[in-house]
Structures are given as structure tokens and as C-alpha cells.
Amino acid sequence: MKSQDLVAQAILARARAYAPYSGFKVGAALLGKSGAVYLGCNIENAAYSSTNCAERTAIFKAISEGERDFIAMAIVADTDQGCSPCGVCRQVLVEFFDDTVEIHLANLNGVIQSRTISQLLPGAFRPGDVQRNDRREL
Numbered sequence: 028m029k030s031q032d033l034v035a036q037a038i039l040a041r042a043r044a045y046a047p048y049s050g051f052k053v054g055a056a057l058l059g060k061s062g063a064v065y066l067g068c069n070i071e072n073a074a075y076s077s078t079n080c081a082e083r084t085a086i087f088k089a090i091s092e093g094e095r096d097f098i099a100m101a102i103v104a105d106t107d108q109g110c111s112p113c114g115v116c117r118q119v120l121v122e123f124f125d126d127t128v129e130i131h132l133a134n135l136n137g138v139i140q141s142r143t144i145s146q147l148l149p150g151a152f153r154p155g156d157v158q159r160n161d162r163r164e165l
């Protein structure tokens with residue numbers, strides 16, 4: 028799928044954003060290896076920290092539907108450059124993305140900047156870094 032086509036789907040998802048507090052709408056579209064596309068939007072909450080970003084909405088939908096392997100994600104907002112994912116979303120994406128996954132940062136004016144998760148989150152704490160500890164001493 029072309030990056031422009033995935034961005035077009037992210038723009039459709041953005042229209043469903045629930046963002047009454049910030050007024051900042053974000054859309055995401057995540058292409059799985061199965062061929063399915065998972066859409067996400069930001070979902071805000073009166074208790075602000077309970078907000079879920081568009082990227083996490085999309086990837087949580089995918090994982091909960093059984094998809095674990097991905098080809099690309101598009102993220103779009105009304106920004107000057109491509110919409111840059113927040114730190115929390117980068118950490119969630121690195122759990123499931125390797126550097127074959129293209130992450131298209133887009134705006135509403137046709138800007139598309141393609142990145143890998145290593146570029147967005149260098150030196151990340153990754154799944155393989157978790158050490159299982161024997162906690163008998165506690």
C-alpha cells in the first residue's frame with residue numbers, strides 16, 4: 028500500500044477524534060501483515076491523563092484482534108510538519124515494531140515524513156531487555 032493511501036485512511040480516522048479539551052484531532056492507520064488496516068483516533072477524557080492517543084488506539088485495536096505483525100503506520104494531524112508521536116506512544120510502538128515497519132508522519136497538506144521506530148526512539152528499552160528476577164529476597 029502506498030504511504031498516501033494509508034495517510035488517507037488516517038485522515039478518515041481523525042474525523043472520529045474525541046478531543047473536546049485540546050481541540051487537537053489526530054488520526055492513525057496501522058497496516059498489518061494480514062492486510063487489515065486498524066484505524067485509531069485520540070480519545071480525550073475530563074480527567075486529562077486518561078486520554079488515549081490515536082496511535083495507541085490503533086495498535087491496541089490490532090493486538091486485541093490478534094494481529095502482531097505490521098507493515099506500516101500513518102499518523103496525521105493539522106501540524107506544520109508530519110505529526111510526531113508522543114513519548115508514551117513511541118514506547119508502545121517499540122514493543123511491536125521493528126525497523127522494517129514504516130512510520131509515516133503526515134499533516135493535512137500532503138507532507139509525509141517516513142521514519143523507523145529506531146529513529147523515533149533511539150536506545151529504547153525493548154522487550155528483550157526485561158530481566159526476570161527471582162524475588163525471593165523480598
Ligand code: THU
Pocket residue numbers: 046049051052053068069070071078079080081082102110111112113116
Ligand atoms: N495526540 C495524539 O493522539 N497523538 C500524537 O501523536 C500527539 C498527541 C493527542 C493527545 C491529545 O488528545 C491531543 O493530541 C493533544 O495532546
